[in-house]
Amino acid sequence: GENVEQHPSTLSVQEGDSAVIKCTYSDSASNYFPWYKQELGKGPQLIIDIRSNVGEKKDQRIAVTLNKTAKHFSLHITETQPEDSAVYFCAASIGGGGADGLTFGKGTHLIIQP
Amino acid sequence: KAGVTQTPRYLIKTRGQQVTLSCSPISGHRSVSWYQQTPGQGLQFLFEYFSETQRNKGNFPGRFSGRQFSNSRSEMNVSTLELGDSALYLCASSLDTNSYNEQFFGPGTRLTVL
Numbered sequence: 660g661e662n663v664e665q666h667p668s669t670l671s672v673q674e675g676d677s678a679v680i681k682c683t684y685s686d687s688a689s690n691y692f693p694w695y696k697q698e699l700g701k702g703p704q705l706i707i708d709i710r711s712n713v714g715e716k717k718d719q720r721i722a723v724t725l726n727k728t729a730k731h732f733s734l735h736i737t738e739t740q741p742e743d744s745a746v747y748f749c750a751a752s753i754g755g756g757g758a759d760g761l762t763f764g765k766g767t768h769l770i771i772q773p
Numbered sequence: 774k775a776g777v778t779q780t781p782r783y784l785i786k787t788r789g790q791q792v793t794l795s796c797s798p799i800s801g802h803r804s805v806s807w808y809q810q811t812p813g814q815g816l817q818f819l820f821e822y823f824s825e826t827q828r829n830k831g832n833f834p835g836r837f838s839g840r841q842f843s844n845s846r847s848e849m850n851v852s853t854l855e856l857g858d859s860a861l862y863l864c865a866s867s868l869d870t871n872s873y874n875e876q877f878f879g880p881g882t883r884l885t886v887l
Contacts, residue, residue: 660832693875693876695878700880701880702777702863702865702878702879702880702881703816703863703878704878705875705876705877708875748815748816750816759821759829760806760818760821760829760831761806761808761816761818761876762818763815763816763817764815765815766815766816
């Protein structure tokens, strides 16, 4: 089955700096790669996703890049703010992740230092 | 529009007991997925239901089961509880399993097994 590796497990950055979280996947059939943000006491919330026919997607301060050949994808957050502090999860699936389920990375605890 | 709701939010049980967790998806969503979240294993896919049918199941023992009702509400049951079943159980709903629909997660049910 699919295996998703996520690095780093903890990332501390100064407010205003950029943060990059990287993930690799094993199943070349995976074609949907969402990123989730989880705050304390809450369920994961989708922040951005990318499909395999796209190499990069951007939404304001957040961008995701995908390299299908190397089977890795990354989350980039620019101009970080205190409210960006949370745990971030990458995931992969074949299709939209409904029937096939999402395979998650182990998460990155992002800490924004004031 | 109301989000995904899960009840109860917190539950304490003892080993050997059984437990039933409930999930109400977003109105109009027909797909409901369940995930187990633990510090050691992260987020793991349990199963997915669509139109009252289980479409897929993750790698969990038969003690974990679920069902979906005609109004798309779903329940999951864990029988003969073990200490290792202590976890946050998350439910996610989406519109359709056959397209790249965003999965919306509920806040989870925190199960503690003593």
